[in-house]
Amino acid sequence: MTTTTAAHGCPVDESFDPLSSAFLADPYSVMAAMPLNEAPVVFAPSIGYYVITRYADIEKVFGDPDTYSAAVAQVPLVPLVAEAQRILLAGGHKPQPTMVSLDEPAHARLRKPAAHALSMKRVTAMIPAVEATTARLLDSVREAEEFDLVAALAFPLPANIVFSLMGVPERDYPQLKQWCGYRAELSWGRPAPQAQVEIATSIAAYRRYMRDLVDVKVREPGDDLTSDLLAIHAEGPERLALDEISSILFSLSFAGHETTTGLIGNTVRRLLEDPQRWSAVVARPELIPAAVEETLRYDPSVPVWRRVTTRSATLAGVELPEGARLFLWLAAAGRDATVFPGPDQFDIHRPNADQHLAFGKGMHYCLGANLGKLEVQTAVAQLARRYPRLRLAPDQKLTFHPNISFRGPQVLNVRTRPADPAA
Numbered sequence: 437m438t439t440t441t442a443a444h445g446c447p448v449d450e451s452f453d454p455l456s457s458a459f460l461a462d463p464y465s466v467m468a469a470m471p472l473n474e475a476p477v478v479f480a481p482s483i484g485y486y487v488i489t490r491y492a493d494i495e496k497v498f499g500d501p502d503t504y505s506a507a508v509a510q511v512p513l514v515p516l517v518a519e520a521q522r523i524l525l526a527g528g529h530k531p532q533p534t535m536v537s538l539d540e541p542a543h544a545r546l547r548k549p550a551a552h553a554l555s556m557k558r559v560t561a562m563i564p565a566v567e568a569t570t571a572r573l574l575d576s577v578r579e580a581e582e583f584d585l586v587a588a589l590a591f592p593l594p595a596n597i598v599f600s601l602m603g604v605p606e607r608d609y610p611q612l613k614q615w616c617g618y619r620a621e622l623s624w625g626r627p628a629p630q631a632q633v634e635i636a637t638s639i640a641a642y643r644r645y646m647r648d649l650v651d652v653k654v655r656e657p658g659d660d661l662t663s664d665l666l667a668i669h670a671e672g673p674e675r676l677a678l679d680e681i682s683s684i685l686f687s688l689s690f691a692g693h694e695t696t697t698g699l700i701g702n703t704v705r706r707l708l709e710d711p712q713r714w715s716a717v718v719a720r721p722e723l724i725p726a727a728v729e730e731t732l733r734y735d736p737s738v739p740v741w742r743r744v745t746t747r748s749a750t751l752a753g754v755e756l757p758e759g760a761r762l763f764l765w766l767a768a769a770g771r772d773a774t775v776f777p778g779p780d781q782f783d784i785h786r787p788n789a790d791q792h793l794a795f796g797k798g799m800h801y802c803l804g805a806n807l808g809k810l811e812v813q814t815a816v817a818q819l820a821r822r823y824p825r826l827r828l829a830p831d832q833k834l835t836f837h838p839n840i841s842f843r844g845p846q847v848l849n850v851r852t853r854p855a856d857p858a859a
Contacts, residue, residue, distance in 0.1 A: 446486065446754045447475045453482040454740070454763075454840045455626050461836070463739065463843075467768055468780075477754045483513060483840075485742070485761045486754070489768035491775045491793065493752045497743055497764060498797040504743040506800060508761055510623045511742075513840060520632035524640050549668050549676055550684050551803055559806045562597065566811055569596050570818050578822075582829055585848040589819075590700035594811050598692035598804075602685055603653060603660030608645075615642035616690050617837070624839035646689065647682040654678075661688070688804070696808040698737030698844025699728070700815050705848055706731055706782050707816070708828045713784060718824045721817055728812050729789040732770075734782050736794035739767035740841045763840075769793050823852045 449470070453459060459466050467489075470478075476490040488494055497504040516524075573592055577583040591613070599609050618638040621627050627635055649662060657663040665681045707713045707727060717723050743762045748755065756762075770792050771779040783789075795802035802808070819826060829849035836843055 447478045449478040449480055449487070450482075452478065452480040452487060454480075455482075455838055460838055461834075463767060464771070464780075467765075467771065472768065476752045480763065483763065485763035486756065487763045487765055488751065489765050489772075490752060491769040491772035494764050494766065494769045494793055495797060496751065497762060498793070498800070501799060503746055503749050504762065505746050506743060508742045508744040512623055514626050516622075516636070517629045517632050520629075520636035523633060523636040526640070546676075546680060546684055549665055550688065552664075554688075554803050554807060556806055559810060562601070562807065563810065563814075565600070566593075566597060566814050567818075569593055570811075570814050574818055574822060581853055582849060582851045585704055585850050586697070586701050586845060587847070589815055590697045590704075590844070590848070593700070593815060594693035594696035594808070597807070597811060598688065601661050601692075602649070602689060603658050603662045604649065604689075612642070612645070612689060613693075615639070615645075616694055618642070619690055620694065620837060620839045620842055624841040626838070643682070643686060646685045647679070649685065650678050650682045661685075691802070692804050692807070694842055695737045695802075695804075696811050698842055699731065699808060699812050701844040701848050702735045702737055703728055703731040703812055703816060704819065704850070705828070705834075705845060706735055708826060708850065710782075711827065713782070714820070714826060715824075716784065717816065718820045721820060723784055724813050724816050724820070725809070726786075726789065727784045727816065728809055729792065730782060730784050730786055732794040733776060733786070733789045733792035734770060734779075735843075736767055736770060736792065737844050738794060738841060739843050740765055741796065742841075766793050767843075823850075825853060827851045 452466075452470075454463070470489075472489045476488070476493060478487050479485075480487050488497065570589070570593055573589050577588045592609075595609060595613050596606075599612060600606075604612060615638050618635045619642065622632070622635045622639055650666070653660070653662040653666055657666060662681065662685060665676060665684060668676045669678060669681060707717060713727070717727055741764045743764060745756050745758055745760045745762070747758050749760075750756070770776065773779050775791065776786070776788065795805045827850065829851050832847070832849050834845045835847065837846060
């Protein structure tokens with residue numbers, strides 16, 4: 437770690453780059469080498485953000501939306517070239533904010549109908565569909581001695597569920613999944629100028645698809661989220677405009693599955709790293725919810741979120757100017773020893789694991805948290821029942837999508853029967 441001291445008393449870490457190959461491979465090794473206790477806030481020139489690492493400080497930011505705005509939550513990490521901007525606008529992609537990047541009162545107006553659509557009652561009603569989809573996907577690899585968990589289950593399960601919830605035709609699922617990958621790179625990655633043009637073309641098509649879906653459901657309503665939102669529009673167009681409905685769908689179509697794909701992969705990976713952990717959840721399935729919460733603390737699929745100051749503020753003794761961009765390192769908050777004793781140990785019996793900040797906190801708390809946890813718990817439960825001796829395939833090098841905010845293995849090969857009979 438190479439640091440200097442900036443104005444306002446904030447250390448500058450010239451080496452911190454969350455998109456470097458070393459960081460993407462193992463951010464926790466980078467974290468371990470940083471003196472977080474002495475410098476809980478550092479400025480990273482590589483991204484132009486203040487990196488916030490302490491649980492209490494991140495909690496304070498989430499609790500003060502008047503000072504710490506969500507406006508930069510989805511702003512591209514690097515400036516877009518003019519051609520990419522032109523393609524986005526010409527393709528109908530309006531630069532309007534989505535729910536996660538709105539402040540009050542606009543945020544509440546969009547969140548309320550979306551929250552109703554993802555209520556606990558609706559999530560509970562989806563349990564049979566989640567269980568049946570999980571079973572069908574695992575049936576396709578029933579006899580395999582080794583398979584990629586991400587391709588077989590973690591990738592398609594949450595996508596199928598959220599796209600079905602929205603009323604998207606099944607034939608379009610693969611296209612939406614591809615577009616979502618482009619979106620992660622555009623907003624949270626560092627694409628080269630030529631790649632930006634290709635990505636912009638796909639994002640414009642993605643936005644246009646969501647607006648067209650709204651128009652289709654106006655003509656042919658069904659039993660789905662889009663039709664529920666249109667019913668609100670029909671009662672009072674001023675309450676929820678058609679463009680706002682497509683914006684909600686644009687948000688949910690991405691957040692409703694990308695994060696869960698990563699969480700399934702992270703949870704299974706961490707459980708299989710120690711065969712005793714896997715044996716424990718096989719023997720006692722009631723431990724699975726706690727294992728998911730511990731994964732959210734220990735290795736969250738959303739390790740970073742962002743905010744920007746609306747006025748000068750002091751955080752952890754550092755004077756932040758108006759317009760300061762904050763890199764809220766949720767993964768570091770999960771390793772804060774003042775909140776989680778022995779934070780570098782993965783412990784499915786940890787009594788306060790559910791105090792993690794992986795879903796955010798306050799008015800922007802993740803709408804899909806209950807659905808996401810249901811999907812991960814169901815996936816782990818069926819894997820444990822079918823494959824009590826499941827193991828990680830040996831000699832695999834995990835890779836991760838090059839972005840700052842969403843993390844999970846792109847491939848996770850597992851063996852249904854250990855090569856060593858004694859294992």
